[in-house]
């Protein structure tokens with residue numbers, strides 16, 4: 001195989017070398033348990049505090065408001081289940097959207113089926129953006145929580161989070177956002193956006209896998225999710241993942257300080273690829289908002305093409321991409337996000353997501369588009385549907 005071209009950074013990212021370097025001592029030399037009292041363990045405790053500070057700084061939060069978890073899915077589960085438990089005497093209604101990650105959607109289904117919650121799943125417009133008037137209309141006296149993702153993992157659309165936070169605050173409703181894709185990709189300030197809870201994950205920002213955090217604003221009455229020891233202010237028991245927290249802190253500092261220049265570079269490559277794909281390949285559509293979009297996200301649908309075949313043929317050239325989210329590929333249902341923006345099943349099936357990193361080059365981008373052109377033409381040449389379509393439109 002030739003050199004790999006990795007365009008699946010929304011699924012996971014490479015752990016940055018400086019992140020790995022920072023973590024290593026906490027496996028082999030400084031392995032003390034942060035809860036122990038001797039000086040040696042104090043080094044681990046200091047490292048955890050530093051990681052917490054590095055992350056809090058990116059959000060404009062206090063370090064006591066950062067609670068480490070085992071990743072984005074756990075943070076999402078915790079926010080929804082524990083907020084529901086803590087606030088259900090006030091009401092049982094939660095508002096979310098149809099385009100959330102499954103960590104939110106499946107948790108909502110559980111709360112609905114097993115715990116008596118009522119859930120409103122908001123529609124989005126054709127660009128994948130929540131409609132604020134519909135959000136306001138969905139609010140009832142029973143509404144205790146609004147959970148809307150900051151940016152979508154499939155189509156990259158960025159939600160009007162400030163406005164949603166303002167609406168939630170005006171109605172005295174808690175506001176949670178799944179910011180796994182947005183954290184360190186776009187500027188976030190929890191106070192400016194009135195965010196009460198926010199989920200993030202290490203491995204999406206060139207940090208390690210298996211570490212995440214939930215930001216919980218001071219004063220939010222959320223219960224413990226994992227019972228046991230007194231770690232994380234008694235709200236999430238279990239010996240801290242010290243190397244993971246150290247790596248996460250370094251990854252967050254690194255990614256936030258390079259955010260602006262990285263975004264500029266990625267947007268240039270992203271828009272170049274989108275421009276070439278949509279002008280050089282016929283019967284193609286860009287999914288997601290053209291402007292309110294993550295700097296590294298490209299999502300396109302090709303008519304008369306199967307996304308899975310496309311992925312396999314790209315893989316033959318060492319190009320790693322995705323047809324939906326990693327969690328849903330392997331199932332034949334089209335992505336719930338693409339259906340929510342109104343794509344017909346057959347178009348949604350021909351979708352391709354490519355997500356860039358700061359290492360992606362213009363040469364890789366052009367090579368990928370060149371191969372894509374050949375592959376799409378080849379797959380269409382074997383499609384009876386395409387043949388019929390061309391005959392009819394002659």
Ligand SMILES: *Cc1c(COP(=O)(O)O)cnc(C)c1O
Nearest residue numbers: 071072073101103153180181201
């Ligand atoms: C990846 C992802 C998650 C899950 O995070 P994990 O750390 O893999 O559990 C949740 N939400 C979104 C939007 C994601 O992209």
